[in-house]
Amino acid sequence: MTLSLGNGLAALREQIDAPVAAFFSSCVHCGLCAEACLFYTETGDPHYAPIRKLEPLRRLWSREFTLFGRIGAALGLSRPLTEADLAEWEVLVYDSCTLCGRCSLACPVGNDLTAMIRKLREGMTAAGYAPEGLKKAAVRALTGISPVGVGEHSVRKLVEAQAAACGIPIEMDKEGADWLVTISSIEFIAFPEVLGALAKLFKAAGATWTIASDAYEATNIGVQIGSRDVAGTLVQRIVDAAHRLKVKGVVTPECGHAYQALRWEGPNLIGAAYDVEVIHIIDLLDRWRAAGKLKTSGKDTSRLTYHDPCQISRRGGLEPQARRLMAMVAADFVETADAGPWNWCCGGGGGLSANHRAKDLRLTVFGPKKRQLEAVKPEGLVTACSNCRNILEEALQHYDMDLPVLGLVEMLAEYLDEEPS
Amino acid sequence: MSSTALLLWAKGPGFAFAAAVFLFGVTLRVVEMLWLRRRPDRSVARGSGALQGLRTVVSRFLPAPGLVARSPVVHVGGMVFHLGLFAVVFLYGPHIAAIRGMTGLDWPGLPTGAIDGATVLTIAAMIVLLIARSKDPVRRLLTTGADHLAWTATLLPLLTGFLLVNRVALPFETLLAVHLLSVELLLVLFPFTTLMHAVTFAFARYYAGAIAGRKGAHS
Structure with missing residues (x-):
């Protein structure tokens, strides 16, 4: 056995717990x-059946974690996992799963297949079988801050430009601010206007906020590639910044996996409960809405629909919050079929947006989203995940669909009464 | 061996052996599953994991919206099979009497005619599901020899039970012995095959619901 395979199997063994055993024990191959x-x-392609993608994890569980499996292995009735198995499965585990969670919701016996793919990626990465795009992004995130190489200097310039544009100062590394806001690299690169929008919204709510020069990045490549070590390091970076700046809480931005990584996996990755609140920006805005801190005037009169980001709606449960906020700004809101928990993924989640070899497949699987949109013919598509937004724009352009994609935070800011309530 | 001797063996040592294997196997599978435990979750919950876990155990009996249209045969066939099997096993008078004899528990059953109908429907659903399995590329890829073994082991008690109730073919004593032996085969295979899902599904659904429930997410 090679060292890398040994590392991979050890990482996989670490991931096997009672739920995994219950899930594999319950599958009836339906x-x-x-x-x-x-x-x-x-x-x-039947190989894309989610349970099929989990075969290496199932085999390891069956062979090593069940008595009958161990007896079978001793009698030579089962084959141990090999480098060839992991190499074969790399494409299935990374290129053909966005961790969207639809399969987990559909399984009649309740198997959380998505959670198991996330676990399987830990073993794949430890063994060295992960896409180059994700590996390089992980290195950039660890050696710098951003997985796409957005440096502190660029961030400062973007923050200054957006503060000047909106006329509200944005102070980086402000000690004692109420909230430490994290931003995703895609927002810095493609949607920097969100910084100005945040400035308006925080001002209107009467809350102070800051961005940490050493922990501005929300994206957690460790969760996408499947490396607890990388993911934990990136989470700890934000926790340390929150302590250094003595903030009351940390806000995750319009990014689905960043929410899952920081809000839910984070405390388990660093092995300690947070002593500050971590909240998604949509949840925080809805809290302010409920408290009467956000007032808007006027609404967008065009026909708008909402794309539910998988990690925020299906696996985050924040779709009612998003719709309450949409109601503040959209006069002609229309739901697509399967909206909410059953929404179709944009095709770029789970690290696929950084996995360049999967681009053609990513555009192919945009089909359900395309059909959803064609059925209701919206004039604008709103979402609360910058990765979704980026992927949606790319796919819409690919399919010659003339449809603007908007960020919910920016929309709210646009119709905001800017004086604090 | 005479049919009487075969029946006595099936009722006595045969059943005792099958029941012991079944109980030992199921207990072992459940214990080795729970033994793996879960790491403590240090995140602050937004909802009740336990409550949603229990809710999911029940709610997953309903098909997922939108998927019935994509796989009508599997959904309808699966529903008919499971409901039919439940009725035949637990609502047939002689079965209730046998369980009462072993445990003291008692409940009302269905008329024999209804059970007969349920048996035919259950067998029909099994055949339809087997054909669907053989025709669908995903299910063909996923299916193992153990699945066919589990299918056969489930069919045999239904078939022999139907023949027994309707006094078809062999003498009553022989048929009863064969029926009991088929049940014993099912019991012996249960912990080693996908039949085990009849126990572990509750755990799987609970875990899925509990994981999502803490986040206030969907399950």
């Missing part, structure tokens, strides 16, 4: 998970 998976529905 195949319904495939019917919920955009990679299967759009290609018809």
